[in-house]
Amino acid sequence: MNLEARKIEFVKEFLKLQSEEAISRLENILRKEKNASYERQLEPMTQDELNQRIDQSESDFENDKFKTSSELLAKYK
Template sequence: MNIEARKIEFIQEFLKVQSEDVISRLEKILRKENNTSDENKFEPMNEEELNKRIDQSESDFRNKRFKSSSELLSKYE
Protein backbone atom coordinates (compact mmCIF):
# COMPACT_ATOMS: atom_id res chain seq x y z
CA MET A 1 0.00 0.00 0.00
CA ASN A 2 1.46 3.40 -0.95
CA ILE A 3 1.60 6.46 1.30
CA GLU A 4 -1.42 8.17 -0.27
CA ALA A 5 -3.62 5.11 0.22
CA ARG A 6 -2.44 4.82 3.84
CA LYS A 7 -3.29 8.48 4.48
CA ILE A 8 -6.79 8.04 3.07
CA GLU A 9 -7.32 4.89 5.12
CA PHE A 10 -6.09 6.67 8.26
CA ILE A 11 -8.40 9.65 7.67
CA GLN A 12 -11.35 7.33 7.16
CA GLU A 13 -10.60 5.58 10.46
CA PHE A 14 -10.00 8.92 12.19
CA LEU A 15 -13.41 10.19 11.09
CA LYS A 16 -15.01 7.21 12.86
CA VAL A 17 -13.40 8.09 16.22
CA GLN A 18 -15.93 9.27 18.79
CA SER A 19 -13.66 9.69 21.81
CA GLU A 20 -12.37 13.16 22.70
CA ASP A 21 -9.48 11.51 24.54
CA VAL A 22 -8.35 9.56 21.48
CA ILE A 23 -8.56 12.67 19.28
CA SER A 24 -6.54 14.66 21.83
CA ARG A 25 -3.85 11.98 21.96
CA LEU A 26 -3.64 11.82 18.17
CA GLU A 27 -3.39 15.61 18.01
CA LYS A 28 -0.53 15.56 20.54
CA ILE A 29 1.30 12.89 18.55
CA LEU A 30 0.90 14.86 15.34
CA ARG A 31 2.12 18.11 16.96
CA LYS A 32 5.10 16.33 18.48
CA GLU A 33 6.05 14.74 15.16
CA ASN A 34 5.73 18.07 13.33
CA ASN A 35 7.91 19.82 15.93
CA THR A 36 10.50 17.06 15.76
CA SER A 37 10.71 17.26 11.98
CA ASP A 38 11.14 21.05 12.20
CA GLU A 39 13.96 20.62 14.70
CA ASN A 40 15.74 18.19 12.41
CA LYS A 41 16.07 20.73 9.62
CA PHE A 42 19.72 21.63 9.59
CA GLU A 43 20.99 24.75 7.88
CA PRO A 44 24.75 24.54 7.35
CA MET A 45 26.81 27.69 7.66
CA ASN A 46 28.41 29.16 4.63
CA GLU A 47 32.13 29.89 4.65
CA GLU A 48 31.64 33.56 5.50
CA GLU A 49 29.48 32.77 8.56
CA LEU A 50 31.98 30.18 9.75
CA ASN A 51 34.87 32.62 9.45
CA LYS A 52 32.92 35.27 11.38
CA ARG A 53 32.29 32.80 14.19
CA ILE A 54 35.93 31.80 14.27
CA ASP A 55 37.02 35.44 14.41
CA GLN A 56 34.53 36.16 17.21
CA SER A 57 35.68 33.12 19.18
CA GLU A 58 39.34 34.07 18.85
CA SER A 59 38.53 37.62 19.94
CA ASP A 60 36.59 36.34 22.95
CA PHE A 61 39.50 34.13 23.94
CA ARG A 62 42.06 36.94 23.62
CA ASN A 63 39.84 39.19 25.76
CA LYS A 64 39.25 36.47 28.36
CA ARG A 65 35.53 36.20 27.61
CA PHE A 66 35.23 32.47 28.09
CA LYS A 67 34.73 29.78 30.73
CA SER A 68 36.96 26.83 31.29
CA SER A 69 35.58 23.32 31.05
CA SER A 70 35.99 22.89 34.83
CA GLU A 71 33.90 26.04 35.41
CA LEU A 72 31.18 24.67 33.17
CA LEU A 73 31.27 21.25 34.81
CA SER A 74 31.06 22.70 38.32
CA LYS A 75 27.87 24.49 37.34
CA TYR A 76 26.16 21.12 36.75
CA GLU A 77 27.54 19.17 39.71
Protein backbone atom coordinates in the same frame (compact mmCIF):
# COMPACT_ATOMS: atom_id res chain seq x y z
CA MET B 1 -0.43 -0.32 0.37
CA ASN B 2 1.27 2.91 -0.75
CA LEU B 3 1.64 6.01 1.38
CA GLU B 4 -1.27 7.90 -0.18
CA ALA B 5 -3.65 4.98 0.37
CA ARG B 6 -2.46 4.67 3.98
CA LYS B 7 -3.10 8.38 4.59
CA ILE B 8 -6.60 8.13 3.17
CA GLU B 9 -7.35 5.07 5.28
CA PHE B 10 -5.99 6.84 8.39
CA VAL B 11 -8.17 9.91 7.76
CA LYS B 12 -11.25 7.72 7.29
CA GLU B 13 -10.60 6.00 10.62
CA PHE B 14 -9.81 9.31 12.30
CA LEU B 15 -13.14 10.76 11.18
CA LYS B 16 -14.93 7.83 12.82
CA LEU B 17 -13.38 8.55 16.24
CA GLN B 18 -15.79 9.67 18.93
CA SER B 19 -13.34 9.88 21.82
CA GLU B 20 -12.09 13.38 22.52
CA GLU B 21 -9.21 11.85 24.48
CA ALA B 22 -8.10 9.74 21.52
CA ILE B 23 -8.25 12.78 19.23
CA SER B 24 -6.17 14.78 21.71
CA ARG B 25 -3.54 12.03 21.84
CA LEU B 26 -3.35 11.90 18.05
CA GLU B 27 -3.09 15.70 17.89
CA ASN B 28 -0.18 15.54 20.34
CA ILE B 29 1.56 12.87 18.28
CA LEU B 30 1.10 14.92 15.12
CA ARG B 31 2.40 18.08 16.81
CA LYS B 32 5.48 16.24 18.13
CA GLU B 33 6.17 14.74 14.72
CA LYS B 34 5.87 18.13 13.01
CA ASN B 35 8.29 19.66 15.54
CA ALA B 36 10.76 16.79 15.15
CA SER B 37 10.55 17.06 11.36
CA TYR B 38 11.20 20.80 11.53
CA GLU B 39 14.15 20.30 13.88
CA ARG B 40 15.69 17.70 11.55
CA GLN B 41 15.69 20.33 8.79
CA LEU B 42 17.56 22.91 10.87
CA GLU B 43 21.26 23.27 10.26
CA PRO B 44 23.57 24.99 12.71
CA MET B 45 25.31 28.15 11.60
CA THR B 46 29.02 27.91 10.94
CA GLN B 47 31.44 30.09 12.87
CA ASP B 48 32.10 32.10 9.68
CA GLU B 49 28.35 32.66 9.10
CA LEU B 50 27.93 33.80 12.69
CA ASN B 51 30.86 36.21 12.39
CA GLN B 52 29.44 37.61 9.12
CA ARG B 53 26.09 38.24 10.79
CA ILE B 54 27.78 39.95 13.71
CA ASP B 55 29.82 42.14 11.36
CA GLN B 56 26.69 43.04 9.37
CA SER B 57 24.77 43.87 12.54
CA GLU B 58 27.55 46.09 13.83
CA SER B 59 27.75 47.84 10.47
CA ASP B 60 23.98 48.39 10.42
CA PHE B 61 24.10 49.84 13.92
CA GLU B 62 26.95 52.21 13.03
CA ASN B 63 24.99 53.38 9.95
CA ASP B 64 21.72 53.91 11.90
CA LYS B 65 20.01 51.01 10.12
CA PHE B 66 18.05 49.77 13.11
CA LYS B 67 14.84 50.30 15.05
CA THR B 68 14.59 50.73 18.78
CA SER B 69 12.41 48.43 20.84
CA SER B 70 10.06 51.39 21.42
CA GLU B 71 9.63 51.84 17.68
CA LEU B 72 8.90 48.15 17.21
CA LEU B 73 6.39 48.10 20.06
CA ALA B 74 4.64 51.21 18.70
CA LYS B 75 4.30 49.54 15.31
CA TYR B 76 2.31 46.64 16.75
CA LYS B 77 0.02 48.53 19.16
